[in-house]
Amino acid sequence: QVQLVESGGGVVQPGRSLRLSCAGTGFPFSRRAIHWFRQAPGKGLEWVAVISDDGNSKYYGDSLKGRFTISRDNSQNTVHLQLNSLRPDDTATYYCTKAFTMFGVASDYWGQGTLVTVSS
């Protein structure tokens, strides 16, 4: 059974950092690209970042301006998303997803998400 479980969300003050994790089971984790998407409360979906199956390629959404970093540890079946210099408009539920490749294939499974709230 495929599972993607996000963790690490919470309430954080503006300017601070947070590290999100995505643990995958039930599929060949080291042979799948992993995306992060986010959804602000009551809003639509936004692509955040993607990492290749081997971790050697990474791409980010233009709006993030270098504040976020994606990484993975295939020995732990985990992908991390480091969020730095957080702003109130980063408040959102962050989802990780899996796909066969980074681009050109739709994410076929999404985790349940972890909520990040940026507030003083």
Next chain:
Amino acid sequence: EIVLTQSPATLSLSPGEGATLSCRASQSLPSRYLAWYQQKSGQAPRLLIDNVSRRATDIPDRFSGSGSGTEFSLTINRLEPDDFAVYFCHQYGSSPTFGQGTKLEI
């Protein structure tokens, strides 16, 4: 960036009726990289259709996708109570984007 515009924003229908949701892209999509997701309140999105018209695993044939270039649509036949949700179109080229969603309500 490819902007996806969905219409209508809200669609009010009754169970048993058919629904057509539209998605217009600001430029022609590379290949057929267009998907549709269903999202219910408090839940993660669920893949319905990818590659414009290919149904995902376990998606009933009441759901169908079509289109090309910049105009795409999702058709749902014989609406069931469980179908009322928000639907997003999504292009998964090199800089993925989503439409703003269509809320299908009873």
